[in-house]
Amino acid sequence: MAHLLPTFTTEDERARNARVAILPIGSFEQHGPYLPLITDAAIASIIAREISELYPVRHLPPLTISCSHEHKAWAGTVSISARTLYAVIGDIQESLRRSGISKLVLVNAHGGNYVLSNIVQEATVVERCMALFPTGADWNNARAAAMMETDGHEDMHAGELEVSILLATHPELVKDGYAAADHTADDRQDLLTLGMEAYTESGVIGRPSLATAEKGRAALDHLGKAFSSCLKSLGEAV
Numbered sequence: 001m002a003h004l005l006p007t008f009t010t011e012d013e014r015a016r017n018a019r020v021a022i023l024p025i026g027s028f029e030q031h032g033p034y035l036p037l038i039t040d041a042a043i044a045s046i047i048a049r050e051i052s053e054l055y056p057v058r059h060l061p062p063l064t065i066s067c068s069h070e071h072k073a074w075a076g077t078v079s080i081s082a083r084t085l086y087a088v089i090g091d092i093q094e095s096l097r098r099s100g101i102s103k104l105v106l107v108n109a110h111g112g113n114y115v116l117s118n119i120v121q122e123a124t125v126v127e128r129c130m131a132l133f134p135t136g137a138d139w140n141n142a143r144a145a146a147m148m149e150t151d152g153h154e155d156m157h158a159g160e161l162e163v164s165i166l167l168a169t170h171p172e173l174v175k176d177g178y179a180a181a182d183h184t185a186d187d188r189q190d191l192l193t194l195g196m197e198a199y200t201e202s203g204v205i206g207r208p209s210l211a212t213a214e215k216g217r218a219a220l221d222h223l224g225k226a227f228s229s230c231l232k233s234l235g236e237a238v
Contacts, residue, residue, distance in 0.1 A: 002169065004045045006052070006059040016056055020103040020236060021096050022133075023089070024048040024062035027110040030074035032158040032204040034175040037076045038064065039162060044109035046169050047134070050224040051107070055231065055238075058101055063088065067112050073197035082115040089119055093130070103234050105131045111156070133230045134223055141226065146218035149210050154184055157196070159206015161219065168216030178208040 008016075026041025036042070041064040052059035066085055071077040093104050106116050116132055123130040134142065139152055143161060150160045158181075166173050184207065185199035199205060228238040 002049065004042055004049075004170070005061050006049075008059065013058060016058070018056050018058040018101060020055075020105060020231065020234065021058035021060055021101050022048050022051055022105045022107050023060045023092060024107045025066060025110065025113060025116065026062050026064055027068045027079075027112065028065045029068035029071040029077040029079075029110075030203045031162070032178075032181055032202050032208075034177040034181060034208070035158050035162065035166065036173055039158070039166070039173070040066075040110040042170065042173060043162060043165050044107050046165060047109065047220065047223055048107045050220050051227050054224050055227065057105075058096075060092070066110055067115065068110070070112055070191060070195045071203070072195060074203050085113065086115055086119055089116075093123070102127075103129050103131075103236070105133050105230060105234070107133055128234050131230050131233055133227060138223060138226050142219040142222040145222035146215040148215055148219070150207050154186060155206035156188075157200075157206055158204045159208050160210040160215070161206075163208045163211035164213065164216035165219060166216070167211055167213040168220065171213070178211065180209065182207045182209050 024044035026044040028037050030037065031039040041062045045062045048059055051057060065078050065080055067082050068077050068079045096104060106120065108116050120130045120132045143151065148160050155161055163174060163178050181202060181204050183200055183202055183204045185205050188199050190198065196203065231238050
């Protein structure tokens with residue numbers, strides 16, 4: 001079984017001599033009654049694993065707790081502040097620089113980490129040293145490539161996309177019940193103020209019943225290929 005954490009040795013990394021590091025960023029938050037609290041961290045790690053199999057990058061372990069304040073109503077959810085996440089990424093970037101790696105890609109799988117866009121924008125004012133992946137466009141294109149029936153707004157949380165990716169890679173993380181858990185709430189204009197609890201009792205906003213392993217594999221294959229554009233944006237040859 002493939003590991004969610006990178007298992008490379010220091011000798012492996014010396015031989016790889018990477019110029020770019022990838023940092024998976026997830027969360028520790030509710031994902032309905034059938035997906036684990038580590039879902040976003042697992043998916044970020046899975047995407048990073050796909051990337052590291054295709055490109056010579058330094059694959060870092062994931063940040064597993066981030067900004068999940070909108071999920072506060074559900075047991076198990078734990079958050080840190082945006083300022084703490086900002087500081088942690090800054091520290092990691094500085095440590096990488098001291099080891100000779102000047103470029104960092106944040107591989108984010110939690111939509112609530114809004115601060116990551118600001119971190120990347122600020123970091124790249126002087127030089128192209130940081131990027132965010134997947135972007136919204138990357139996710140949309142991955143859905144299309146996988147022929148998913150939902151879009152990212154309808155299928156916001158614990159739905160077709162997330163269940164499909166886990167079915168394709170770590171089906172042991174998916175419990176029974178997802179096939180009957182569909183719940184949509186397209187009008188969420190006050191989400192930032194009211195939180196998820198204003199729009200769902202189960203914690204689900206999406207259509208997990210549509211999930212298949214085949215869709216998850218197709219989405220991951222697309223994201224792996226799409227990462228080449230991210231590298232080019234950093235001035236790296238592919």
